[in-house]
Amino acid sequence: xxxxxxxITGLSLGSVYAIIALGxxxxxxxxxxxxxxHGDIIMVGAYLAYFAMGKYNLPALVAVMISVLVCTxxxxxxxxxxxxxxxxVSSLSxxxxxIGVSYLLQNGAQLLWSSAPxxxxxxxxxxxxxxxxxxxxxxxxxxxxxVVTLAIxxxxxxxxNNSKMGKAMRACSEDKDTARLMGINVDTTISVTFAIGSGLxxxxxxxxxxxxxxxSPTLGSMPGIKAFTAAVFGGIGSMPGAFLGGLLLGVIETLxxxxxxxxxxxxxxxxxxxIILLVKPNGLLGHKYSEKV
Amino acid sequence: xxxxxxRNINVYYGSIHAIKGISFDVxxxxxISLIGANGAGKTTILNTVSGLLPSxxxxxxxxxxxxxxxxxxxxxxxxxxxxxxxxxxFTRMSVRENLEMGGFSVPREELxxxxxxxxxxxxxxxxxxxxxxxxxxxxxxxxxxMGRALMSKPRLLMLDEPSMGLSPILVDEIFSIxxxxxxxxxxxxxxxxxxxxxxxIADRGYVLETGKIVLSAAADELLHNDMVRKAYLGG
Numbered sequence: 001x002x003x004x005x006x007x008i009t010g011l012s013l014g015s016v017y018a019i020i021a022l023g024x025x026x027x028x029x030x031x032x033x034x035x036x037x038h039g040d041i042i043m044v045g046a047y048l049a050y051f052a053m054g055k056y057n058l059p060a061l062v063a064v065m066i067s068v069l070v071c072t073x074x075x076x077x078x079x080x081x082x083x084x085x086x087x088x089v090s091s092l093s094x095x096x097x098x099i100g101v102s103y104l105l106q107n108g109a110q111l112l113w114s115s116a117p118x119x120x121x122x123x124x125x126x127x128x129x130x131x132x133x134x135x136x137x138x139x140x141x142x143x144x145x146x147v148v149t150l151a152i153x154x155x156x157x158x159x160x161n162n163s164k165m166g167k168a169m170r171a172c173s174e175d176k177d178t179a180r181l182m183g184i185n186v187d188t189t190i191s192v193t194f195a196i197g198s199g200l201x202x203x204x205x206x207x208x209x210x211x212x213x214x215x216s217p218t219l220g221s222m223p224g225i226k227a228f229t230a231a232v233f234g235g236i237g238s239m240p241g242a243f244l245g246g247l248l249l250g251v252i253e254t255l256x257x258x259x260x261x262x263x264x265x266x267x268x269x270x271x272x273x274x275i276i277l278l279v280k281p282n283g284l285l286g287h288k289y290s291e292k293v
Numbered sequence: 294x295x296x297x298x299x300r301n302i303n304v305y306y307g308s309i310h311a312i313k314g315i316s317f318d319v320x321x322x323x324x325i326s327l328i329g330a331n332g333a334g335k336t337t338i339l340n341t342v343s344g345l346l347p348s349x350x351x352x353x354x355x356x357x358x359x360x361x362x363x364x365x366x367x368x369x370x371x372x373x374x375x376x377x378x379x380x381x382x383f384t385r386m387s388v389r390e391n392l393e394m395g396g397f398s399v400p401r402e403e404l405x406x407x408x409x410x411x412x413x414x415x416x417x418x419x420x421x422x423x424x425x426x427x428x429x430x431x432x433x434x435x436x437x438x439m440g441r442a443l444m445s446k447p448r449l450l451m452l453d454e455p456s457m458g459l460s461p462i463l464v465d466e467i468f469s470i471x472x473x474x475x476x477x478x479x480x481x482x483x484x485x486x487x488x489x490x491x492x493x494i495a496d497r498g499y500v501l502e503t504g505k506i507v508l509s510a511a512a513d514e515l516l517h518n519d520m521v522r523k524a525y526l527g528g
Contacts, residue, residue: 167390167394170390175381178377178383180345181368181369183370
């Protein structure tokens with residue numbers, strides 16, 4: 001029964017990783033860059049929801065919508081100002097810029113909102129479902145998180161597979177110059193990808209902050225790194241991979257914490273990542289098709 | 294006025310001067326072949342015409358518009374399509390999706406009709422409509438790359454090494470389709486290492502050597518030119 005308990009807790013945590021990892025992997029897939037500021041967009045999203053609900057007493061749904069909207073804009077602006085001018089230079093410069101943006105957002109948040117943690121009230125009331133005579137308790141938030149993540153994954157899959165913009169994104173992720181020859185505006189497509197990824201980050205932010213009920217300017221770095229790991233784990237650039245990687249990471253982390261050790265749980269998680277990458281260098285669901293010459 | 298007028302373009306890769314003041318014309322209804330050895334600059338020229346590479350000088354006029362001022366993704370709407378060297382099909386997308394990408398700028402309701410026309414030229418693609426392009430053979434990928442370009446209803450079709458890596462039977466098949474397309478009114482700019490094949494279907498040809506045009510003449514003449522025979526036709 002405890003195993004089932006850990007499994008559900010892990011799936012809920014993993015769902016948040018999965019949403020963040022989707023953003024990572026989509027941006028990587030199309031812009032071929034690791035957007036290390038992605039985690040800090042989460043932090044901004046959490047603060048926005050905090051202020052909208054705590055200070056202006058807006059309903060949770062409105063707060064989430066504001067958070068999503070502002071993060072979407074923030075993601076697009078960051079891409080235009082910081083990454084787009086670097087599109088033709090070495091990817092190392094872009095990586096360093098992304099780290100710079102990450103610190104800029106963190107320090108900006110410290111300046112604006114102080115580094116002291118703030119209490120975040122969960123958007124879902126802290127009720128639980130008890131099963132098997134109370135041996136298994138599931139919070140409403142866990143269920144909500146898992147359901148939201150599933151819905152996002154389904155919606156995103158439909159969008160990427162069937163819509164014109166989704167197909168353009170796939171074309172750009174494979175071959176930008178050829179996408180241009182087809183008449184696809186690559187800059188617009190990249191902007192849309194950043195918009196979607198950052199909007200998702202805001203949703204992840206609210207779910208994550210609801211679970212931990214405390215937010216601080218460095219809140220985004222750990223889930224950011226974990227989600228990045230999840231994306232690599234699943235095969236960077238692959239959306240089902242990011243989803244699977246996120247869920248697995250959450251479950252593994254929770255099981256290690258539950259059965260083995262709390263202090264070393266992250267070491268175990270990253271250790272497993274290393275082993276998986278040794279066996280499958282492209283991740284679990286990495287791409288395999290190639291062009292024939 | 295020619296359909297495509299290239300005037301004195303100069304293209305650099307960093308400090309390497311790859312295209313050195315090249316000018317040439319393509320008239321409406323012609324098949325023009327650019328021939329030359331590996332590294333002569335053939336692909337660079339096509340990439341510059343379609344806006345993937347910048348030219349430091351000169352002009353490229355296509356039906357009265359200066360292409361050097363137009364971003365690459367607007368070229369298809371002008372009637373210019375480019376089948377890149379090495380096919381560059383979207384390997385993780387289906388055959389159908391690849392064709393949809395080719396028709397990215399045409400209205401949705403025209404897509405099916407255009408696709409049927411592509412399938413008439415390449416029945417093999419119809420059989421493999423839902424197959425992932427990465428699993429096609431090299432010849433099928435070449436057909437897909439050409440079919441994809443046709444989806445934009447081009448006035449000028451630029452083909453970069455369509456015979457590369459294909460068996461002689463497939464090369465014949467691809468070239469007979471190029472002839473068909475030409476007969477239906479598509480103007481063709483062909484870049485080929487297979488000079489004999491390229492000149493046999495062309496009206497005129499240009500010979501490139503290290504970024505310069507060294508010879509231009511009617512295709513028949515080039516086929517009988519001593520220098521061309523020695524350098525490109527195996528004596």
